[in-house]
Each structure stands twice: as structure tokens, then as C-alpha cells.
Amino acid sequence: MSVFTLLERAELEAFLAPYGLGRLLEFKxxxxxxxxxxxxxxxxxxxYVLTLVERGPRADLPFVLALLxxxxxxxxxxxxxxxxxxxxxxxxxxxxxxxLQPRLPGKHVNQxxxxxxxxxxxxxxxLHLSTREQILERSSDRGLDWMLREGPLQALHLHDxxxxxxxxxxxxxxxxxxxxxxxxxxxxxxxxxxxxxxxDGPHLSGVIDFYNACSGPMLYDVAICxxxxxxxxxxxxxLSRARAMLxxxxxxxxxxxxxxxxxxxxxxxxxxxxxxxxLIAVNQPAAAWAQIKDPTEFQRRLEQRQQVSLALPFAL
Numbered sequence: 001m002s003v004f005t006l007l008e009r010a011e012l013e014a015f016l017a018p019y020g021l022g023r024l025l026e027f028k029x030x031x032x033x034x035x036x037x038x039x040x041x042x043x044x045x046x047x048y049v050l051t052l053v054e055r056g057p058r059a060d061l062p063f064v065l066a067l068l069x070x071x072x073x074x075x076x077x078x079x080x081x082x083x084x085x086x087x088x089x090x091x092x093x094x095x096x097x098x099x100l101q102p103r104l105p106g107k108h109v110n111q112x113x114x115x116x117x118x119x120x121x122x123x124x125x126x127l128h129l130s131t132r133e134q135i136l137e138r139s140s141d142r143g144l145d146w147m148l149r150e151g152p153l154q155a156l157h158l159h160d161x162x163x164x165x166x167x168x169x170x171x172x173x174x175x176x177x178x179x180x181x182x183x184x185x186x187x188x189x190x191x192x193x194x195x196x197x198x199x200d201g202p203h204l205s206g207v208i209d210f211y212n213a214c215s216g217p218m219l220y221d222v223a224i225c226x227x228x229x230x231x232x233x234x235x236x237x238x239l240s241r242a243r244a245m246l247x248x249x250x251x252x253x254x255x256x257x258x259x260x261x262x263x264x265x266x267x268x269x270x271x272x273x274x275x276x277x278x279l280i281a282v283n284q285p286a287a288a289w290a291q292i293k294d295p296t297e298f299q300r301r302l303e304q305r306q307q308v309s310l311a312l313p314f315a316l
Contacts, residue, residue: 004054005037005094012041012050015093018084019100021045036211037096040103047103049079052096053211061090061097063138064210067131067187074130076123077206079104104206106198114244117229119204121248124192124225127207128218129253132186140190140214144177147272154279165302169272176265183217183259190214190221193228219259222249223270226310227301235300242310255312264308271302 006029013024022044030038030049037052053061071078079101081089091098109116140146151170155163189196191212198206222245230242278295 005052005096007039007094011094012039015091015098016041016043016100018086018088019043019082020085021048021082036209041100048082049101049103049208050093051099051101051211052093053098054096055211058097060138061099063136064213065089065099067136067213068210070136070187071127071130071207074126076126076130077104077204078210079206079208104198104208106200106203106205108195108197109199110194112194112229112241114241115202116199116204117241117245118248119199119202120192120197120225120229121245121250122252123197123204123207124189124221125249125252127189128186128221132184132218135185135215136187138214140188140212140216142212142273142277143214143216144173144180144269147173147269147276148177150276150280151272154276154283157279157283162299165299166272166275169268169302172265173269173272176262176269179258179262180217180220180266180269183219183262184256185216186218188214188216188218188221190216190224192221192225217266218253219255219262219266220270222246223263223266224273227267227270227274227298227305231301231304235297235302235304237304237310239310243313246310246313250313255314257314260312260314263310263312264305267308267310268302268305271298271305274298275302 012027016024025042025044027039027041030040035055037054039050041048041050065081068078068080072080082100082102083089089099148170151166155166158166189207189210191209196207196209197204226242226245230238230245232238275295275298278293278298281292282295
């Protein structure tokens with residue numbers, strides 16, 4: 001279970017009292033996710049999610065709250081921080097920054113189809129369109145510079161046969177970095193995996209976990225989504241799902257010529273980012289209950305993205 005900070009009922013009850021939402025009925029850790037501690041919390045007033053932020057500086061959290069408020073105002077199905085009766089939204093529990101948010105309806109989709117991917121594409125385009133004219137600036141702490149720094153360190157833990165793939169990928173990032181950074185920008189979710197979206201029947205009902213959100217090239221966010229929602233077990237892309245997602249996205253925000261040109265590169269960069277972060281998780285001490293995700297999953301995807309037959313739906 002991905003809960004890095006365990007809570008006692010008494011300390012949770014004391015934390016929840018200022019919200020005025022009634023008695024604590026039940027709480028349990030949430031298994032999904034790999035970086036924060038999350039709990040389902042049942043109160044007399046309703047169902048909520050409590051997040052203890054385990055990674056990143058506390059100074060970044062006002063950005064997350066402001067972004068969620070922007071997206072909520074734009075009609076996107078995102079959570080928002082519940083305020084205490086005295087107006088506090090960002091608080092502390094177990095010496096960690098803590099947020100209480102309404103629990104969104106629906107459940108995660110483990111085996112998506114083309115319809116699910118189309119819904120994700122439209123949602124992502126709406127997220128980008130609602131922020132690109134007035135971007136909330138925040139650099140990713142796992143961006144291109146981080147990849148170039150971290151890659152050589154993680155190479156020390158790899159087998160010899162894995163090294164050429166990593167070295168070639170880092171070389172591509174170094175060469176293409178200025179071109180990537182010149183692509184059209186907005187605010188990004190930057191972690192829009194299957195376990196961060198919920199569906200209520202056929203309808204996309206909730207988007208969660210904005211703690212990796214940042215400002216950056218919109219195409220990078222699209223690539224992250226495609227690599228998770230449209231990959232088969234062997235790492236290859238499911239072209240029907242991928243084309244459904246891209247077509248739905250482009251119906252709201254058309255891609256540019258520069259994005260079409262750099263699309264294969266962005267697919268590889270998005271694989272590299274999560275290969276490296278999972279290698280870090282594997283190679284550093286972790287709590288026994290932490291869910292460590294397999295880094296070779298993204299190694300396989302990166303291998304498969306060396307040749308990309310999937311083109312963006314770009315109109316000349």
C-alpha cells in the first residue's frame with residue numbers, strides 16, 4: 001500500500017475537528033499512487049480524500065491550490081481544498097503538509113478502450129486551453145535538466161545492455177532541449193496516468209493528483225498520456241486507442257507543425273522521465289508498505305518508441 005506516513009485515529013480526529021464536518025466514521029489508506037500518502041476519509045458530512053504531501057517543497061503547494069481553483073472554475077472535474085471553519089486550506093498533519101478534498105465519484109479504468117482514450121484527450125485539451133492564456137508558472141522538479149543530471153547517476157545501477165538506450169536518450173534530450181522548450185505552453189498535469197483519472201460509467205468523472213503539475217510544453221503532457229493509456233504490455237502502442245486520444249485532443253486544440261515534427265522525440269522523453277523516476281524509487285530505501293513500480297515497464301516503452309509510426313493529426 002502506498003502510504004508512507006501512517007496515522008492514528010486520535011490524531012486524525014484532532015486534525016479533522018476544525019472543519020466542522022461531523023464525526024470521523026472510517027478511514028483507510030489508498031493503494032494507488034507512489035509519492036504521497038492518501039486516505040479515504042468518511043465523515044458525517046460526506047466522503048473526502050486526505051493527502052499528506054511527501055515530496056517537494058511546501059512552497060510549491062499554493063501553486064497546486066491556485067491551479068485547482070482555476071480548473072474548478074473552468075468546469076473541469078477536479079478536487080479542491082476544503083477550508084476549515086477559520087478559512088485554512090493548507091495545514092499540517094504528522095509534520096507533513098496536508099489537504100482535505102472532496103472525494104470525486106467513479107473508479108479507475110485498468111483496461112481502457114478507444115472511448116476512454118477519447119475522453120482523456122478531450123479532458124487534457126480543456127485543461128491546456130483553460131491555462132495557456134494565463135499560465136501559472138512552476139518549473140517541474142523532474143524536467144529536462146533533471147533528466148540530464150539524474151540519468152548518469154542511474155546509469156551506475158544499470159546492466160551493460162541497458163546503457164546504450166539510456167545514453168542515446170540523454171543525448172537526444174540534450175540536443176532537442178531548446179526546441180522542446182520552444183513548443184506551445186500551458187499548465188500541465190504531467191502525471192495523467194490511469195490511476196489519476198476516474199470514470200463513472202462511460203463518463204470521465206474526476207482528475208486527481210496535481211502534485212507533479214507544472215508549466216511547460218503541452219505536447220509533453222499529451223505524450224505522457226499516450227504512453228500510459230495506449231501502451232500494451234510489451235510496450236508497443238495500441239494505435240486505435242492512441243489515434244482516438246489524439247483526434248479528440250486535436251478537435252479542441254489543433255497541433256502545430258513544430259509539435260508534429262517533435263512528436264516522436266516527446267514520446268521518448270516522456271518514457272525516459274518515468275524510467276528514471278522509477279529507477280530512483282527502486283534504488284533508494286523505502287518503507288516496507290510503499291508500492292514500488294517496475295522501472296522496466298518504461299524501459300520497454302522507450303525501446304518501442306525508437307521507431308514511431310503514430311503521427312499527430314496535423315493539418316497542413
